[in-house]
Amino acid sequence: MEAGDNGVAGFDVATIDAWLPSVSGATGPFTWTRLEGGHSNLTYLIVDSEGREFVIRRPPQGELLPKAHDMWREYRIIDGLWPTPVPVAEPVSYQDERSLCDAHFYVMGKVDGNALYTGEEVAALLDVSARKRAGESFVDTLAALHSIAPEDVGLGDLGRPDGYVARQLKTWYGSWTASVGDADYDDPRTHSLHELLSSKIPEQGEGRVVHGDFGPHNCLFLSDGSLSAVLDWEIATLGDPLADIAYSINAWTEPGDNIAEGVDAPTVLEGFPSRQELMERYAAGTGADLSLMPYYRAFNWFKTACIVHGVYARYRAGKKSTEGVDMDLLHTRIGIALDNADTMAADIL
Template sequence: MGEFDDLTRPDLVGPLLAGILGDEAWRDPEVRLISGGKSNLTFELACAAGSVVLRRPPSGHILRGAHDMGREARVQAALAGTDVPVARVLYSADETGPLGVPFYVMAKIDGYAIRDVLPDGYAEDAVGRTALTNALIDTLADLHAVDPYAIGLDGYGRPTGFMGRQVRTWSRQFEATRTRPAPSMDELGRRLAAYPFAEPARPSIVHGDYRLDNVLMDPADPSRVGAVLDWELSTLGDPLADVGTLLFYWTEAGERSPLLIPAVTAQDGFPGRAHLTERYAQRSGADLADLAAYVAYAHFKFAAIVQGVYARATAGVMAGQDFGDLSGEAERLAAEGLDHWKG
């Protein structure tokens, strides 16, 4: 039995794929953990007929509302006919399915998942790195331009009061995994809860964790996104939450990147956050006057996520992945958010 067979059950999933894809070679796939997942687990299932990707929650206790694989599958299936590039969903199941937890299988897209380094010869000068940056921000603007109701995403989220609800949600998630006093996290949460976030003119599909290493870049063309991945936190709401999150993740030269966040954008030739902000404003027509508050929110949200990763890794339910010493990272991120936010 393979190392991850208990998490992926290829003896059960393989025959399902053989029927769906019409090839008996899928009955006995090999399983490999794809690195990079810090919340849900992502595996490649491969055989002579090709490769597919399986997404499932971590083992062990799961917080209510977290790791919703059904939502990931639904939004990707809905976006399949739009300008937003996504992987084709092949199969999905709830907790009554063969794994005993919700999961789905999607087509494997050829592309570069860019984290700490660029592939050799890829976007190696400022022209290529600017093209890559523009593709990333343009794809986000295109996502926000999609009418969610026109593609069957009615009921996918509650747009009214979105930001206030998000702050409350991440406050609860942090409290559920809190391990020590965190005065900066508490203060940032209080300030965000009191901030008068405006309602957007119309609801958008919000990815929830949009950043460079959550997309696959076209291996032949750095000006093209091959697929947007990791839709676990997606919903309907305020598109500026995504913009603030992307800016938080976008490390500039000379800055310290938070743990768990790749810092490839700090290399020479990558545009800074001001370029991303201007590009998004031009493509979307959005008013970005309150963007600093959304960047502060991104600090708060990611601090809560980091605390959850720390708790799950300490409990040993992340398939043996090592994320380094995260014990004080949430509080450091919150303090940074307070320092940067003057609102």
């Protein structure tokens, strides 16, 4: 990654500083700070002379995979959802003008709050009573997203609304089989699960915007437990909302769950609602029938196993640096995801 003299990679700071007031009302001088995370996209916090905060985001430098790091897709989603009850960052401007930057980028408002990655972070941010509200606001937000007709917010062409689970099964099973060589690791459960899940795909209802990675790690929470924004819409599309809620339920870890040793899951602490309570609240808010949740949860654990397997394969093949990466933990996570998928699948046989 190449950075300019000011340490900012991917942007000409003087050019953006001169342009930003025209779309945001911001006033210079500006300070820039790199924000980590964001699926490798280059993301910076920009603060103006009056303390107003903006986030600017562009794809990584270098050669990219087709359709990866689609800034317009992300921006149009938050732009469409901004007037709705789903909390997102305020969209400011999307630009594909090469005189401003050598890649397309967008600017959004900065939102206060903290994502929940670990129990340590939860303990520092949320007291016991706030954790209950955090769980409720978490599932209420997903219910609100799934209650919106995509065409009503300009997102009716975001993807194919039907056949979501079948397409996902094909994609991720294909990823697994393609990665077996590099991973030097196969598991017969993957193949039997794919066969079972493919033979029992439920009939899908109305297509909705599905986030695809809606967990406590992709939501910002305030200290009172309210959810201030949903982040990282990079893989959002149209699809089956029951697959989306099932992913979120899987991500909502409870004490005694089968997780890798040493993982500091945030939602195991006292005060958070149970998965059952979240599902009941979601069903009450959407009218959804969750009787097939074992299928959708098994599907998501299968998908998780395939995703982590692909990541493990890329590291093992030297396609990504393993510096700071616990390869044994990655391998363990694959097995645990398959264990959990098998457990859920027993209820759909």
